[in-house]
Amino acid sequence: MIATTAEKKQGRLRAALDHASGDKRFKILEAHMKKFQYRQDALIEILHKAQELFGFLEDDLLLFVSYKLKLPPSRVYGVATFYHFFSLKPQGQHTCVVCLGTACYVKGADKILAAIEGHSKIKPGETTPDNRVSLLTARCIGACGIAPAVVYDGAVTPRQTATAAVGQIQKWEAA
Amino acid sequence: MAAKTLTINGLQISAEEGATILQAADEANVKIPTLCHLDGVYDVGACRLCLVEVAGVPKLLPACTTKVVEGMEVKTDTERLRKYRRMTLELLLAERNHVCAVCVANGHCELQAFAWSLGIDHVRYDYCFPKWSVDNTHRLFGMDHNRCILCTRCVRVCWHIEGAGTKNVSGRGGHARIISDLNQPWGEADSCTSCGKCVQACPTGALFHKGSTVAEMERDRSKLEFIVTAREKKQWIASD
């Protein structure tokens, strides 16, 4: 029984490394680690880069990072799940981030969010079944002077309304 | 080594320089409740049960991480502290699903013991009734997240004494959870050496030996003490 477990264990890491060898993005990621001299304290910077390259942090990727930085996998997983910026699930084609900072909130961000939820039938953190739109919320993007703000595919858009936000989502759906 | 004199609950005692209030109190046979402290591993000051009042300091201080100071006047058992401790325990009992009657650690549980000692016969907060799973994939041990209080003793013994780093915490806030490796079933965690130190360290019934049934899960802390003493003092003292 112990032998089979050992085989299974080795298999997992080998599979992850095999996966890595066939994908150019892992090479770019490793070059980034080299820039940080594989320092363990650079874990968060490495995870940022990994997410930038892959869109989200899948298990093989986390295992690869832990192997290269010589960190326990549990530590890598613990860090990846502590910070909201990291996503362990794939995102949709488009992302819509509703800022829920105080300024946006008192100016009706909650109504914008409710309208999007109602229209797309998804909750924050979820992606539509057709994989088109991911809905996220932010704890303040610092754009309080132009509240309420919504970030569509990375573009901060000022003074949003429920209608405008749903309109943008419909545009994505139609595309 | 220089000694410091201080008073705890009016009792004059002396303690080694560098000792914590918890250690000093323990030597003087003053018991301060704690759920996250474990002899032999580093302290995190997380459970807040060991908070004490120190004269001249407006804030409450954790006994486990506060070092003794000459002339310190410490109070460990005031009405205010008792009230906060009761609330802390009530909050814990409402957080996950602690059902003593069907728990392997019934009668051997530190959470239960403190709750009894403070006379908690009911919880004034609404129970959260979260849905947590049980991980029974390990050959020897099981983990029931419903009974976990996130004291992180298991994480610390695994890291600090065993050195394997199998256990860690994932997520944060109320969603925080003890994981093995990459959030795998424990039985599939490569790094686990099956040493069982985490099971010995757990204050509740969250970690248990497989096969133990209600009230059967007794822990043997002497094993941990043995290793810690061997490591720190180079003394191998066989327990009787």
Next chain:
Amino acid sequence: MILNDLIEIKNAELAGRKKITLRCCMAAGCLSCGAKGVKQQLDKAVADAGLQDQVEVRGVGCMKLCCEGPLVQADPQNSLYIKVTPENAPSIVAAIQGGQTSVAQTDPDAAFFKRQLFIVLANSGVVDPERIESYIAADGYQALHEVLNEMAPKNVVESMVQSGLRGRGGAGFPTGLKWGTVAKSPGAKKYVICNADEGDPGAFMDRSVLESDPHSVLEGMAIAAYAVGADQGFIYVRAEYPLAISRLQLAIKQAKQMGLLGAGIFESPFSFNVDLRIGAGAFVCGEETALMASVEGKRGTPRPRPPFPAESGLWGSPTLINNVETFANVPPIMRRGPEWFAGIGTEKSKGTKVFALAGKIKNTGLIEVPMGTPLSVIVQDMGGGAPDGGQIKAVQTGGPSGGCIPAEHLDTPVDYESLGKLGSIMGSGGMIVMDDQTNMVEIARFFMEFCMDESCGKCIPCRTGTVQMHHLLDKIIQRQATPADMARLEELCDMVKSTSLCGLGQTAPNPTLSTLRFFRHEYEQLLRPDLSGPPPNGASETRSASAAS
């Protein structure tokens, strides 16, 4: 690089200035309203009119009146154009030649601007944040030169003590005292960290400073490093601020190329490197011990203090942590002297404070005012009051750690002590105005939800207490709560405040406590009328106590 080189760069930059400047705000707020296109079209319009020799179109940092962006200021005409579109460009270029324009303008001498006093924001909206020469032309890096060449580290610390500067991150700890502690702590390796993890919702001062004047922060950090004996610095900036990150990266690169960072600065033995650390979305990392854990690549959970970072911080070394605005105050203090700085503000709160004014108010944007300025001056005179004829009900300061100050206390001067007396805090500078449409219990729940979601989960009172307090606030809003629930809520507020490990938990009850204090009737109106009566927890308390004895 020596002083003469610095002066040469400054003179060359000033000599290259043209007769007319069009300053385009290129900070995040205006950029999101289309400022990039505005600048491009202004460049084109100037070229089309053949005015390249006379007109400089300069991209600058925040011009403060964010609600009217994109903003363009023409000098020396002193015209401030608002809500500028790319199509407006030819008309503006015509106007600076003496023509007429229909582009909307606002009075640059209005109270919103005139009541401000710029120290931290002096360069914001003036210098080009992407060109170090522009900062040098505004006397940048001269303070660093003077410090390195003419002052001993202990004299620098002494100057900071004399200035009376207090930490701008919120708690208001005396900066000079902190520097002195780090300087005295033994250790071969020391660190300086700039806390740019501006997490309070409703606060964007630090973002604006980093986007508008990144070199002032770098210069402040270098002076601090010299004073405490550090050679490595980190700026921990949140990932939500991509523009601030890219401008900082550029600024660090430029400063290194010029020898203003790196080894042997100004040909002295002093070396100082700065690296960026990008946060990843965790409010608790604004707490200094959590921030250090994050810089070390770990989960951002706080640890008990002592030991304080000044004695044992990053990797166990003495570490100085100050906030962005604190560092940005340092070069002006060194340039103009601590006495000058100490002459501004109130007895215990010196200098100015930058606030991000937002919410239900006419003029939203960035303001810098002397400490002691009454809240009413800020929200009424400068902010223009509530829009659309509404009534101001409360002003929220300090974000999720602060409180709501009701309208009847608007005569309160903003300084650390006065705000503290009202159960709020100075905080990092977010100031959210609420009008009579705002439900204060919902505001309390909003902040509690924030703290609940951002709790790291390490200590029990914060992790579980915020959940229960949020649940109780929710129950009140759903009209399902009894007076006993109110009592439970207040008891929990006290307990979480007194027993939590770090500042997040210790201050999480503040918004609830302050709304309970000033707007209690709003809570009581929501209680279930059918279940009033004495709170039952009094009885249970007695039972528990007797069982324990």
